[in-house]
Amino acid sequence: MAGxxxxxxxxxxxxxGRPWRRQELWPWAAFMVVFGLMxxxxxxxxxxNIAVLICLTALMATGWxxxxxxxxxxxxxxxxxxxxxxxxxxxxxxRIGLNPWLGMLLGAAIAVAVSMIVGxxxxxxxxxxxxxxxxxVGEIAFLIFLNWQFVGAAGGLSIPIKEDSLLELxxxxxxxxxxxxxxxxLLLLALVATQLILKSRTGYYLAAIRExxxxxxxxxxxxxxxxxxxxSFSAATVAIAGAFFAQYVLFVDPVSVLELAISIQITxxxxxxxxxxxxxxVIGAAVLLSLTETARLYxxxxxxxxxxxxxxxxxxxxxxxxxxxxxxxxxxxxRPRNTRGQR
Amino acid sequence: MEVFAQTIVSGLLLGAVLGLIAVGLTLIFGVVDIxxxxxxxxxxxxxxxxFFAWRLWGVDPLxxxxxxxxxxxxxxxxxxxxFVRHAMRGTLLSQIFxxxxxxxxxxxxxxxxxxxxxxxxxxxxxxxxxLSVGGVSVPGPQLAAAVGSLIATxxxxxxxxxxxxxxALMATSQDREAAAMLGINPHRMFALAWFIGGIATxxxxxxxxSYQPVHPNSGIAYGLPAFMIVALGGFGSIGGALAxxxxxxxxxxxxxFYLPTEYKELWIFVLFLIVVIARPQGLLGRx
Amino acid sequence: xxxxxxxxxxxxxxxxxxxxSLEVNDGEVVGVIGNNGAGKTTLLKAISGTVARRGEIExxxxxxxxxxxxxxxxxxxxxxxxxxxxxxxxxxxxxxxLGAYSQTQAHSDDFERVYALFPRLKERRRQQAGTLSxxxxxxxxxxxALMLRPKLLMLDEPSLGLAPVIVDQIYNTIAQLGKSGFxxxxxxxxxxxxxxxxxxxxxxxTGSIIRSGPSQELQKSDAIRQAxxxx
Numbered sequence: 001m002a003g004x005x006x007x008x009x010x011x012x013x014x015x016x017g018r019p020w021r022r023q024e025l026w027p028w029a030a031f032m033v034v035f036g037l038m039x040x041x042x043x044x045x046x047x048x049n050i051a052v053l054i055c056l057t058a059l060m061a062t063g064w065x066x067x068x069x070x071x072x073x074x075x076x077x078x079x080x081x082x083x084x085x086x087x088x089x090x091x092x093x094x095r096i097g098l099n100p101w102l103g104m105l106l107g108a109a110i111a112v113a114v115s116m117i118v119g120x121x122x123x124x125x126x127x128x129x130x131x132x133x134x135x136x137v138g139e140i141a142f143l144i145f146l147n148w149q150f151v152g153a154a155g156g157l158s159i160p161i162k163e164d165s166l167l168e169l170x171x172x173x174x175x176x177x178x179x180x181x182x183x184x185x186l187l188l189l190a191l192v193a194t195q196l197i198l199k200s201r202t203g204y205y206l207a208a209i210r211e212x213x214x215x216x217x218x219x220x221x222x223x224x225x226x227x228x229x230x231x232s233f234s235a236a237t238v239a240i241a242g243a244f245f246a247q248y249v250l251f252v253d254p255v256s257v258l259e260l261a262i263s264i265q266i267t268x269x270x271x272x273x274x275x276x277x278x279x280x281x282v283i284g285a286a287v288l289l290s291l292t293e294t295a296r297l298y299x300x301x302x303x304x305x306x307x308x309x310x311x312x313x314x315x316x317x318x319x320x321x322x323x324x325x326x327x328x329x330x331x332x333x334x335r336p337r338n339t340r341g342q343r
Numbered sequence: 344m345e346v347f348a349q350t351i352v353s354g355l356l357l358g359a360v361l362g363l364i365a366v367g368l369t370l371i372f373g374v375v376d377i378x379x380x381x382x383x384x385x386x387x388x389x390x391x392x393x394f395f396a397w398r399l400w401g402v403d404p405l406x407x408x409x410x411x412x413x414x415x416x417x418x419x420x421x422x423x424x425x426f427v428r429h430a431m432r433g434t435l436l437s438q439i440f441x442x443x444x445x446x447x448x449x450x451x452x453x454x455x456x457x458x459x460x461x462x463x464x465x466x467x468x469x470x471x472x473x474l475s476v477g478g479v480s481v482p483g484p485q486l487a488a489a490v491g492s493l494i495a496t497x498x499x500x501x502x503x504x505x506x507x508x509x510x511a512l513m514a515t516s517q518d519r520e521a522a523a524m525l526g527i528n529p530h531r532m533f534a535l536a537w538f539i540g541g542i543a544t545x546x547x548x549x550x551x552x553s554y555q556p557v558h559p560n561s562g563i564a565y566g567l568p569a570f571m572i573v574a575l576g577g578f579g580s581i582g583g584a585l586a587x588x589x590x591x592x593x594x595x596x597x598x599x600f601y602l603p604t605e606y607k608e609l610w611i612f613v614l615f616l617i618v619v620i621a622r623p624q625g626l627l628g629r630x
Numbered sequence: 631x632x633x634x635x636x637x638x639x640x641x642x643x644x645x646x647x648x649x650x651s652l653e654v655n656d657g658e659v660v661g662v663i664g665n666n667g668a669g670k671t672t673l674l675k676a677i678s679g680t681v682a683r684r685g686e687i688e689x690x691x692x693x694x695x696x697x698x699x700x701x702x703x704x705x706x707x708x709x710x711x712x713x714x715x716x717x718x719x720x721x722x723x724x725x726x727x728l729g730a731y732s733q734t735q736a737h738s739d740d741f742e743r744v745y746a747l748f749p750r751l752k753e754r755r756r757q758q759a760g761t762l763s764x765x766x767x768x769x770x771x772x773x774x775a776l777m778l779r780p781k782l783l784m785l786d787e788p789s790l791g792l793a794p795v796i797v798d799q800i801y802n803t804i805a806q807l808g809k810s811g812f813x814x815x816x817x818x819x820x821x822x823x824x825x826x827x828x829x830x831x832x833x834x835x836t837g838s839i840i841r842s843g844p845s846q847e848l849q850k851s852d853a854i855r856q857a858x859x860x861x
Contacts, residue, residue, distance in 0.1 A: 074439055121620045127435055128378050132574050133619060136612040139567065143612075147605040260563070264443060271440050305559075308451025315444030319437040320429035510724050511731060514717045520680050521715035525778070526703035526732025 027279050031191070035184045039177045048176040050293045052248060054286050055183035056241050061269035061281030062190045063237025066197065068267060069275025071230040072210030073123070074131045077138030079262035080118070081111045081235040083145065085242025086257040090157045091150075100169040104243035111239030112232045119228045126213070135260065142258040156253025159246065169247045179248055186244065187282070190237050194278050197233065206230055238266065268315060274325025283326055345478040350596040352479050358592025359489035360547055363496050364565055365572040365584040367543030370499070371419075373516040373579025374536035377427060377438050381445035383566020385541060387453060389415040389548025390557035397464045397552075404464055404553045405487065412545035419541030423534050431533075446562075453559035463556030470553070488550035495546045496585065499539060503581070512536060516579060568595075568608075571615040577624055590614075631656050631813055632677070632707075632782055637685035637695075639672050646672040648837045649685070654782060654815050659808040661824040661845060662817040663858060664834035670817035671712050673834065674784050677815075678702050678709040689782070703732040708780030712787045714771040718760025722751055722770055725759050729777030744773040747803065765796035772803070782813045789820045801827060821858035825849045 038051050060082060068074050088107030092098030098106070122133045146154050162168045171178040197203055205226045208216040217223045246252045256262075273284025288311065295307035322328045368382045379385070389411040396407035404411075422445055430441035472483030503509035514522040515532040523529055547565075555561070572591055576583025591611050599607030632654040639647040647669045654660045662670050676683040679699035687695040689705045697705075708729075716725050723741075730740060745752040748769040754762060759770055768788055775783055788804065789797040797820070805827045808814055818824035825831060825845040833841040833854065841848075848854050 068436070072435070074436060076439075121616065124620060125623055128372075128439070128578065129574060129619060129623060131439055132378070132570050133616060135567070136571060136615050140609060140612045140616075143606060143609045147603070260567075264447075267440075268443070268447075271436065275436060302455055305451050305455035308447050309455060310451075312444050312446070312448025312451055315447060316426040316430075316441055317444075319433065319439075319441035319444055320426040323433050323437045507727070507731075510720060510728060513720060514728050517717040517719055518715050520699070521711060521717070522728070523699040524678055524680065524703065524709045524711060524715075525728055525774070526700050527728070528698075528700045 031188070031279075031282070035187075038184075039180055046293075046297075048180055050289055052176055052179050052183050054289045055180065055187045056245055056248075057265070057269050057289060058282045058285035059183070059187045059190055059241040059244075060238050060266045061273070061285055062187070062194055062278070063234045063241065064266045065270040065275055065278070065281045066194055066206070066237075067227075067230045067234040069270055069280070070198065070203070070210060071206045071227060073227060073230070074267075075134040075231075075234075076131050076260075076263050076267065077134035077136070077141075078234070078238050078266045079258050079260065080138050080141045081115065081238040082242035082245070082262055082266070083141060083254070083258035084111045084114055084235075085239030085244075086246035086252045087145070087151055087157075087242075088239070089243040089246050090159055090252045093159055094157060099167065100243070100247050101167070104240055104247075107239045107243040108236040111235040115231045115235035116228065119231045123224060123227050123231075135263075138258070138260060138263050142254055142260070145254045145258055152253065154254065156251060156256075159250040159252075161250065169244075170250075183244060183248075186240060190240075191278060191282070193233070193237075198278065202226065202229060268311070271315060272311075272318060272325055274327035276324050277327050280325050280327050287326060346600065348477070348479045350600045351593065352481060353485075354593035354596035355589065356481070356485045356489040356592070357595065358589035359492045359496075360551065361565065361568055361572060361592055362585045362588035363492035363543050363547045365569045365576070365588050366496055366499060366581055367540035367547075368569050369573045369576065369579055369581060369584040370503070370543070371536050371540040372573060373581075374512060375423075375427070375431065375533050377431060377442065378570070378573075378578075379445075379540065380439070380442040380566075380570075381422070381449055381562075382540075382544065382569055383562025383564070384446050384449035384453075385415050385418060385544045385562070386548045386551070386565050387557060387559065387562035388418055388449060389545040390552045390555075390561060391453065391457065391462075392545070393549040393552045394462050394464060394557050397467075398462075403468045404549045405468060408491070408546055408549040411549040412542045415545030415548065416538045416541035419537035420534050423537040427537070428530070428533070450559050450562075457559070459559055461556040461558045464552055467553040482554070484554035487553070488547075491550045492547060495543060499543060500581065502539070508535070512539075568611060571611055575615055575618055631690060632815070633686075633688040634677065635686045635688075637673070637676050637683055637687065639669075639676050639681050639683050641672075641681075645837050646681075647676060647683075650834070650837075650839050652832050652839065652842070654813060657811050657813055658830065659804075659812075659814040659816060659828045661828035661831035662815065662834055663821045663824050663831055663848075663854075664819070665858075666819060667836075668834040669837040670819075670834055671786055672837075674709060674711075674786050674815070674817055677784065678707060680709075700732075703778055703780075706778075706781030707784065708775035708778045708782070709784045710771045710775045710786060710788065712790065714767045716759040716762075716767055716770055716774070719758055721756055722759050722762070723755040725770055725774050726751075726755075726777050729774035730779075732778060740777050740779070744776050747776070747806075748773055764792050765799065768792060768796075768800055769803075772800075782815060783807070784815045784817075786817045787819060788816075789818065789823060797823065821854070 039048060042048065042051055064075065064078050085107035088110055089100050089103035092103040092106060093100060118137055122130060122137065125133050145151055151157065162170050164171050205221050208221055209223055209226060213223055242257060269284040269288050270281040272288055273282065274280030291311060292307050295303035299306055318325055364386060368379055371377065371379050392411040392414045393404040393407045396402040396410055397404055426441050430437040467484065469483035469487050474481040474486065503513055511522065511527045512532050512535055515527055515529055519529050568591055572587040573584055576587035594610055594614060595607050598610040635651045636649045637647060638649055650673055662673060664670050672681060675681045677687055679697055679702045683695065685695060686693060689707060692705065694702060694705050726741065726744065750766055751770055751773055754766065759767065762770060785804065788800050792800065801823050804814065804816065808827060816824055816828060825848055828845045831842065831845045831848055832839050
């Protein structure tokens with residue numbers, strides 16, 4: 001879709017940013033309505049939990065997608081940044097009494113620093129090598145935290161329960177709507193940031209890097225720097241989601257925030273929804289978690305397994321037949337048949 | 344000294360088994376250009392086949408090797424024909440996630456069918472057998488697994504380097520288009536690569552299940568090192584994969600002894616990162 | 631033997647070959663000349679099915695234009711691709727053996743036949759093909775195609791990147807093959823050599839055949855001499 005030709009064609013407008021088109025505004029409106037009314041639609045407490053997790057998963061997947069979908073660097077180790085965020089908040093609160101909001105910011109900052117250390121070596125690799133190297137990085141983090149006594153090792157750490165307060169980011173109400181609106185707000189912020197990046201010169205550079213790194217370098221785009229910028233944004237966003245998650249469940253351990261399964265979960269939401277659109281990760285997260293919850297609700301323990309079967313199948317189908325995910329599938333029905341086939 | 348010898352022996356035993364698994368993985372990658380992220384789950388499927396052959400019909404895992412091999416081989420072909428074939432034409436993202444989807448699918452299926460319980464073979468023929476040479480003990484099942492793996496690896500080597508079909512397979516991995524110009528059907532070669540990759544994994548699975556229980560997530564313990572080994576040895580290089588497998592087996596055991604044991608798996612990933620960053624084509628890679 | 635009508639190839643929107651028509655008769659050596667990027671390689675690849683194409687290709691009165699690449703050799707077309715494209719990590723002998731892959735059985739005397747044509751290859755038969763020199767690789771690539779016992783041999787730029795002495799050697803062999811009755815379609819940038827060994831030739835320019843005729847006539851044509859021979 002956003003091939004090299006489009007990049008070249010719109011070059012005049014790069015300086016002042018791409019103008020907004022009306023059809024780009026309605027997803028925002030839809031987002032506001034759906035996410036604004038979600039707690040009203042879902043009134044049972046367990047549904048609020050799912051609503052919060054949808055927001056957090058969408059937040060992570062949005063962060064991942066700037067690097068994976070828009071820059072074409074498929075990381076399979078993003079649990080690292082999720083863990084960094086979660087552990088920074090928890091350890092900060094426990095050891096030095098750090099405020100969770102500050103802890104969240106600090107977590108994002110540390111994640112950016114870590115992403116720079118990690119980015120330097122792994123960005124030298126391409127394609128499958130890059131992806132496998134990111135798995136290795138994620139596993140190293142997992143194994144270190146699993147055995148590091150200072151951060152609770154395998155047993156994990158609990159955040160002490162405090163009075164309900166926005167400042168302390170703790171709410172004991174069963175309905176969880178405070179958490180929900182805060183998470184939705186963070187997601188909205190991340191989406192706005194993503195949109196601004198995509199509309200800016202950086203967005204074009206990232207698209208050029210995704211299409212062809214050599215070609216991008218040959219026209220003078222500093223490929224290494226822009227890949228790092230994408231990774232830093234991505235790491236910070238995922239870390240914020242991790243920090244919020246830790247604060248939400250008041251507990252952190254390596255299995256719940258650093259395992260390979262978390263990295264996969266982050267990517268799958270984006271892939272399922274569609275990586276070529278910034279709304280893909282949001283839709284993917286909503287579908288993924290609703291599916292999981294429905295299966296769990298109606299089928300219990302077997303439901304969890306059957307849910308894996310179903311979404312494994314879904315991921316295979318999308319990879320094989322509709323690389324643009326659910327959004328691509330929807331467009332397929334909307335568009336007349338003969339204009340399809342732009343890959 | 345005895346302890347050191349013991350770690351070496353254990354490392355070699357592990358390396359031989361990892362080698363067979365990694366050779367299957369690298370063969371698929373070399374020919375098809377896709378990393379089978381579900382390779383560990385292929386192993387898990389093979390382990391279940393061998394386990395149930397024992398449980399239902401009392402067949403010792405040692406004798407269900409052909410069954411497990413064939414089962415996983417067919418699984419490989421089906422995976423190729425149903426989804427992988429289509430994803431190959433897609434982007435890198437499709438190529439990566441098609442086998443990730445397969446991984447999730449197979450794990451879910453195993454969990455739905457067999458629950459999350461650990462299931463182990465009891466009283467296998469080799470269960471109580473074991474050697475002890477100068478203080479170094481070699482348990483029978485592990486020794487059989489290592490020897491069996493080496494035999495199977497050699498058989499695969501013989502097939503790809505000595506037979507007409509195997510050479511056609513190697514030709515396809517080296518230059519798909521030139522091979523097609525000679526009349527070699529690439530699609531048949533892709534399916535063949537998945538079949539042989541599956542067979543290798545199935546053999547390893549039946550060998551492992553004599554001493555290790557199976558559960559839906561038991562693939563990851565071998566799958567993860569296998570990815571590292573294949574990248575270490577150089578994607579698509581059979582010799583490289585074998586060498587890297589022994590290296591990984593040895594490092595895991597030696598590091599586990601001399602350094603804090605809880606970090607023993609860590610060093611493999613560290614080694615992997617150092618090698619691929621210094622030499623992105625892997626130890627013996629050609630690309 | 632080979633009849634190509636209105637053959638076209640697009641590469642993601644760009645026209646690489648446009649309605650090319652040509653014919654190769656039994657026992658002929660036919661040249662295809664043109665500059666770099668004129669569409670020579672695309673033409674041969676379209677015939678051997680390694681690029682998607684439109685138009686009709688007939689081999690011995692059988693339409694083969696709908697077939698996938700791997701079914702083309704069975705119709706007697708051997709393609710020596712640009713850049714030789716040997717299997718670098720297989721031995722020379724294995725490369726040759728794979729040349730006969732589409733035959734139901736390899737003929738052992740075929741090895742002797744190609745080794746007689748290229749004695750160097752016999753010396754090097756156990757060596758990995760990737761370790762051969764450029765000239766030897768070209769010989770091996772031709773030998774590999776000959777193992778198929780092709781009715782039509784297509785050669786794509788056999789002189790590319792080779793020293794003049796080696797080019798002469800390769801062209802001697804091509805001339806020898808032509809005299810012994812092989813039907814050959816030869817694509818070349820090296821126009822002088824190509825017109826020397828061929829009896830007829832087609833001139834390709836930006837994807838279209840702009841001219842054809844007996845090679846001797848083309849050699850004398852001022853336009854050809856100016857465009858390709860720099861005289």
